[in-house]
Amino acid sequence: MSAGDVVRLEDTNEESQEMSQEMNGKTLSWQRLRRLDSLEVESGKVHGHRGHGSKGVDWWTIMQLAFQSLGIVYGDIGTSPLYVYASTFSEGINHNDDILGVLSLIFYTITFIPLIKYVFFVLRANDNGDGGTFALYSLLCRYAKLGLLPSQQAEDRDVSNFQLELPNNRLWLASRLKSKLENSKFAKYFLLFATMLGTSMVIGDGVLTPCISVLSAVGGIKEATNSMTEERIVWTSVAILICLFMAQRFGTDKVGYTFAPIICIWFALISGIGVFNFVKFDPTVIRAINPMYIIYYFRRNKKKAWTSLGGVVLAITGTEALFADVGHFTVRSIQISMCSVTFPSLILAYAGQASYLRKHNDDVADTFFKSTPDTLFWPMFGVAVLASIIASQAMISGTFSIIQQSLSLGCFPRVKIIHTSAKYEGQVYIPEVNYLLMLACVGITFGFRTTEKIGNAYGIAVVFVMTLTSSFLVLIMIMIWKTHIVIIIAYVLCIGTVELLYLSSVLYKFNQGGYLPLAFAAVLMIIMYTWNNVYRKKYNYEFEHRISPEKLKEIAADTNLCRIPGLAIFYSELVHGIPPIFKHYIANVPALHSVLVFVSIKSLPISKVPVEDRFLFRHVDPSDLNVFRCVVRYGYTDVRNEQEPFEEMLVERLKEFIREDKWLLSIICNNGEYVEGGRAAENVAVVDENVNGDVPSYGEEKKEEVDVVEKAWRSGVVHLMGESEVVAGKGAGIGKKILINYAYNFIRRNLRQSDKVFDIPHKRLLKVGMTYEL
Structure with missing residues (x-):
């Protein structure tokens, strides 16, 4: 019988009889299966894979999601026609055929990177439906032991979303x-460093997107009036940006349906105007489909052509949003x-602008609005401003989500995360980050x-x-997908060469x-490294100095220790064992609540953990102490806020665990004879033979323990939070002292405290301080 077969039974007397009947005709062997301890019991409740790939989504729903995605995903890449040609030909057009060369570059860049790479390769590397740099990193961490914290648990692999479906070839x-990466400490640090770098760059993208999009859209008003100077354009853009950031705290509920129609109008206008300009000015630009024009362009301009690639690459800005926002859709x-919409609209828009420029070389600095017919100027201007705001909104929201992921994996300092929508879990708002971005x-x-x-x-x-996404993807192709080596080489040669060429140019x-x-x-x-480095040092210190079972028995045997009614939840980051700060607490406050639960908030390298897989419990011996360990597992996009009845869920799961744990003890036998104290058992297996003896009933003992928890819950809950100070140990070098004593502690003092992050009621919070010398 596996852990997944364990069910909750309400009536204790009937339960024992049913279990005896189920075990009839079977015997228990010590040698063939590891005993199911309490943590494994909880984690074994797997009800099937719940990733996006397993959902039976009908076509009508898919089409609705496709429509909504227009308003979320494509605002950035969709507004690129505002500034691509102006940035590429920053010094003007030297030869008319240079326009064909640049159009050919744009066409093949959009085809190779967003269309082929992201749509047909990168989107497959989603983490149960979620994307982004952390999704790729989490996939690698699940398949290989690349984590730097000693917090791995075998039970985590039983979580349904944790599992990977792997082919068996190659x-x-x-x-x-995999062996090379797991045995190389440098590789582990390098992958974490690359993930942090990618995250930092995406956040940088979130800063620059609002600036360039809004500034480009507002700049179009120069075509309507000469009184609009550069100074006024800058001030107008700043005013729009401030309003945009001030509105973030209200959230973006129903954002897809709100923005999608505007982006649809935008795509319709730019593609329609593109066709109009293509027919009116120069239909022969269709020749740009021939890649030879790229070669001719480089022959004529040499170094200038290479440096102009920095402008061409702006045609694919926002492509990362295709992957980062996949969690909201499919x-x-x-x-x-x-x-069906984005790719053809962009190609038509760039082709139309190229046709216009073939006849008006001097208008390259304001190509977008110069090529817009006069009758459509004001509607186009209004939609352009709205589209630029939407593009900004998408990257700002993406930045909030990325920081949430970084925070959950211990790679970012504590900040307050506000969930602005009960319907859309991914919509978050971070006040400190919002104002810094502004x-x-x-x-x-x-x-x-x-x-x-x-x-x-x-x-x-x-x-x-x-480039970082491609590097991670190659590792996933080799390690997880087992892709044929020919396809991997072709991908590196085609996609990798193009990206490295663009990287050298920018x-x-x-x-x-x-x-x-x-x-x-x-x-x-620097901020992320400082926080993560000291966070790991602090965790390892607690792991090495955790309280041993023998020491806990000494504490329990202390006659001066008094028990007081109520349930105490002691928060700790330590997953294995009891933290040393508990010893410090008992030494100063020789009192223990009737029920004590050590809670460790743990982030798994997956996007979401199903609620039924979230709580893992273990009964700490001696059992009459009523002390439990609890690991609460979250994914990096899971919701943690005051709307979630955390206390109530924990108590209910604890009572359920007690019932199941007692039943497990009741079926453990030794050499065919059932014994009490089954906790000592290490291996249990079920085989088809007869059982000698009856299963004793643990109903009364179980009911008493559940009653103790229920009574403690009703007496009141106290939250004990360990607030450990960290300082560099004696004899530490100057670098370590600066890192810990100054940099880390400065960041910690100026950011949110743990109780605010976890929304713990202040009236029932008790902080326990201790200093760690690292």
Whole structure:
């Protein structure tokens, strides 16, 4: 009988009889199956895979999601026609056929990167429906032991979403690479570093997108009036940006249905105007489908052609949103919306602008609005401003989600996360980050003032993230998908070469604004590294100094220890064992509540943990102490807020665990004879033979223990929070002292405390302080 077969039984007397009947005709063997302890009992309740890939989504729902995705996913890449040609031809057009070369570059770049790479490859690497840099990292961490914390548990693999469906071919290369990564500490640190870097770059993208999108859209008003100077355009853009960030706290419920019609109108207008310009000015630009024009373009311009790639790459900004936002939709819905609406609309828009430029070379600085017919100027201007705001909104929301993921995996300092929608779990708002983003956007807009300079900075953030995504994807292809080596080589040669070429081009413009995202990422990386490094040191210190079972028995045997009514929840980050801060607490407060539960909040490398798989319990010996350990497992996108009845859920699961644990003890036998104290048993298996003896009833003992928990729950709950100070140990080097004593403690003091993050009621909170020397 497996852990998944364990069911909750309400009547204790009937329960024992039923279990005796179920065991009739079977015997228990010690040697063949590891005993199911309490943590495994809870984790074994698997009701099937719940990822997006397993959902039987009907076509009508898929089409609805495809429509909604237009308003969420494509705002950034959809507004790129506002500034691509202006950024590419920053010094003007030297030869008329250069337009064909650039159009050909744009066509093949959009085809290779967003369409082929992301839609048909990267979207397959989703983590139970969720995407982004952390999704790729989590897949690798689940398949190989790449985590840096000693918090892994065998029971985690029983969570339904944790499991990976793996093919069985080409195992040699996969196992070789897996072994190399698991045995290399450098590889583990490098993968974590790359994940942090990708996260920092996406956040940098979230800063630059509002600046360049709003500035480009507002700049179009120069075509209608000469009184609109550059100064006024900058101030107007700043005002729009401030309003945009101030509105974030209200949330974006029903955001898909609200924004999708506007983006649909936007795509209809740019594609319609593109067709109009294509027919009216120069239909021969269709020749750009021939890649030879790219070669001719590079022959004529040489170094200038290479540096202009930094402008061409802006045509695929926001592509990462295809993957990052897949959790709100499905893979199929995004594939449909990209292939049927976004891709053809963008190609028509760029082709139309190229046709116009073939006849009006001098209008390249304001290509978008110059190529718009006069009768459509004001409607186009209004929709452009709205579309740029939507593009900004998508990246701002994405930044909030990414920081939430970083926080849950211990890679970002504690910040307050507010869930703005009860319907859409992914919609979060982070006040501190929102205001920092606003200040950064306002500063960049005032400092750079033009889209050309911002475009230089923007390109680096975009290409860096894409290159990191490709690197992670190659590892997934080899280790998890077991993809044929020929396909992997073809992917690296085609996609990897294109991205590295673009990366070399955008890095060349480092001193022309390209330093901005790298500087921004460097600041974020320092913060993330400082927090993660000390967080791991602190965890390892607690792990090495955790209280032993013998020490706990000494505490329990202390006659000076008095018991008081009530249930105490002691929070700790330590997954294995009891933290040393508990010994410090007992030494100063020699009193123990009638029921004590050590709760460890643990983040698994998956997006969501089903509620029935969330709580793991273990009864701490001696059993009459009524002390339990509880690991509460969350995914990196799971909701944790005051709307979730955490206390009530914990108590109900605890009572359920007691019932099941007592039943397990009642069926454990030794050499064919049932014995009490079954906790000592290590191995149990069921085989088809007769059982000698009767199963004793543990109904009364179970009922008494459940009653104790219920009584303690009614007497009141107290939350005990360990607030440990950390300092560098004696003899530590100057670098370690600066890292821990100054950098980490400065960040910790200026951010949210744990009780605010977990929404613990202040009236029932008791903090226990202790200093760790690391």
